[in-house]
Amino acid sequence: MVQLRDVQGSVVAHATTDAQGQFTVAVPAGTYEIRVDVQRAVLPRCEAVEATVRANQIARVAIICDSGMR
Numbered sequence: 001m002v003q004l005r006d007v008q009g010s011v012v013a014h015a016t017t018d019a020q021g022q023f024t025v026a027v028p029a030g031t032y033e034i035r036v037d038v039q040r041a042v043l044p045r046c047e048a049v050e051a052t053v054r055a056n057q058i059a060r061v062a063i064i065c066d067s068g069m070r
Contacts, residue, residue, distance in 0.1 A: 001014055001015070001016055001017075001036070001037045002014065002015045002016070002017060002023050002025075002034060002035070002036055002037070002063075003034070003035045003036075003037050004025060004027060004032045004033070004034055005032060005033045005034075005035065006030065006031075006032060007030075007031060009033075012027060012032070013025045013026075013027050014037075027053055028053070029053050029054055029055040030052070030053060031050065031051070031052045031053075032050070032051050032052075032053065033048050033049070033050055034048065034049045034050070034051055034061055034063065035048045035049075036063060036065060042068075043066070043067060043068040044065040044066055044067045044068065045065065045066045045068075046063055046064065046065040046066075047063065047064050047065075049061045049062070049063050
């Protein structure tokens with residue numbers, strides 16, 4: 001599950017990824033922090049990503065996750 005947070009840190013939207021890890025969510029224009037919610041799991045560790053969404057445009061992000069596998 002992916003969470004989008006506004007500049008105050010409040011969760012404003014959730015999205016579920018597909019089998020390829022892609023997701024789509026409609027939000028108003030603004031700047032968001034995007035996090036992967038791994039709940040209580042230790043792994044994977046995913047970095048938060050900031051995205052700026054412009055009106056009537058698609059914003060693309062890449063979230064890097066460490067699965068712990070070496």
